[in-house]
Amino acid sequence: MSQSEEQWTTVIKPRNKLFEVNLRELWDYRDLISLFIKRNIITQYKQTILGPLWFVVQPALTVIMYMIVFGGIAGIPTDGVPRPLFYLAGTCMWNYFSECLTKTSNTFVNNAGIFGKVYFPRLSMPIADVLSNLLRFGIQFGFFILVYAIYAIIGDSGAHLNWYALLFPFLVIMMAGLALGFGILISSMTTKYRDLQVLFSFIVQLWMYATPIVYPLSQTKGMFWCGIPVHKLMCLNPVTPVIETFKYGFLGAGEFVGWRWLIYSFVFMWVLLALGVVVFNKVQKSFMDTV
Amino acid sequence: MSTAIEFNNISKQYRLGLVSTKTLSHDLNRWWQTAVLHKEDPYLKIGSTNDRSKAADSEYVWALKDINFKVEQGDVVGIIGKNGAGKSTLLKLLSRVTGPTTGTIRAKGRIGSLLEVGTGFHPEMTGRENIYMNGAILGMTKQEITKKLDEIVDFSGCERYIDTPVKRYSSGMMVRLGFAVAAHLDPEILVVDEVLAVGDAEFQKKAIGKMQDVSRGEGRTVLFVSHNMASIRALCKTGVLLEKGMVRATGRINNVVETYLDSAEAEMSEIVKSVRVYDESIRINCIRFNGSINNKTTIVSNQEFLDVVIDGETSKCLKNTDIQILFKSREETPMAILCEGHYKGATEDIPIGKFCIEKRIVLPRYLGQGDYKIDIAMHEPMVRWLFYAENAVFVHADGGLDGVGQAMNMKSGGVIGLETTKGL
8 A cells, every 4th residue: 555655646635644744845836925925015005106105104104103192191211212213113123023913814814715716835825925024124124224324414313223233134034933923823713713813903902012112121120010020021922022132233222131032032933933834734724614 | 547536435524504602512522522532523423415405404514425436647537417516525625725524535746726717816917917926826837937928828819918907807808818827737637617618709619629639639637527518528538427425427428428417307397387488468378299298208219290289378469479499409509490480481370368389390300319308489580489498398319210310419510490290
């Protein structure tokens, strides 16, 4: 039996083994991934006059709103960094994360039509989503650098660029990995029961406030909850060390969270990705019947 | 020849109704039984067979049950069956859109599936961009597409619009473009679901021609689902007949199609039940065909005439009426027609009250052996229908006058005009 088994190139069985993830196949479909990326980018600003410029308008308006609400009304300090720069840094990073997360968490539901007609490695869809969002992030990051440069020229920036800024590519990868991992996990869990999906959009909003975007992490120093320092609780959120490192590296805001927390986030990302891929792989086989 | 695809005890179970808390309790129970107690899935045993028209006695249904068959390499297999017999489910399993509940499918070579044309087309992207998108989704690499791009554009006949977003296309053009991409896909195994039934006549011809090339010349294995028996017969060598999720027959395509048509034909009933009246002033009480009021009859060999008697009444005087009787093959291709009002201007006026129209049709000298479907109608030629009875009678003919047979088949071309004779 095992001898004749080898001639078959495709064997379709009711269930995959738990860790039977075909990454090779994903590589074979790399052309498809690149086309999905191209499609996502092209279709985003078709028939708009400002085009990619819209990617800049949105964070600009957000920052102005934060300056009024959190800076002006609530009076939350920003570690001595000019408010626009501080908020812009956080918004840029967070936007990328939340965009990727909401996009990938709807993979199965949004693509049911195409998934129901043809087979290709389903993972190529969320991967393309995360990669195509990099363009948007790149533009927003460029905007951040521009504002940064203006402050530097005027000369009154309280921001200090330091060596930790070199961690930037690594930080982006971590954001992408975390968003992808969470996204595909949520997507896999919402194919049959949509309850979680309703809850999820709301959780993403709350998550932002649990991450130091509109306030510096240093604000939580010296606060305790049930005897545990709030500062440490915040760092349990794997996004916090990433955002904090970014802000510290580029703006010199607050202080470095420490390698320990950064490695924690990194390990968290890999565990999450592995879990996400395994669950996603299990669901993709028969999700069409329940979606 | 070696086996290209092997279906081994393939079954697919679906749950009926909505996803609700009941589903959740079933899921929890299933998980408890299989994962914790290591027992069999309790819901796999209770599924009922797939009969679309009967109310369900269980919440689970077997869309496919114990499918076993093999497909030889280079075979073109037609999969036929009524709606809901499991044809599309079978193709879905083979194209890995969803997994089987039990069983294994083994295949040799790349499987390309064509369950829909133009999958993944984005309305905002141009024709060219969509060719790449669609091609990649179907499993081609960028390089392969670039190599075939000119051919694809040429085949689609949309060259002028190739750099226009497809949302500006007519639906026919969209389909042409989609099929053009699919036609240039070259996997070892091709799975096709009714996509030939799209586009205009010219394009359909092109598409069927392409399918024939693919199957004949290039020795590819093709699985093809269609309700069009004529194109199934033209394209396929072997067939699989599915009924209620099970394989009813396999083998040579002609035998399988015959079996299907036998099972698909109507139950015995009175001819008059198939009448649809288009003028409220008339009523049809009884139709006798070949001496019988039932819709199944046999024309014995050496029979010269066929009698049709229509009894009815009218509350209005009917002017210039005529009876039309159409002989069709089982695939509904017209074969012969009686329509004297049209061809000879021989119409009748029917006065108010009861009427009885009698026609004695002269059967052709060479009547092919086989089965025919008959439409009976009354009309004012070129003006309007008074009544129409579609597939009113199913006739089995034993053969021609001198037993030669086969004269009245599609290949002889055209429709034979029938005539009546006096003296019923």
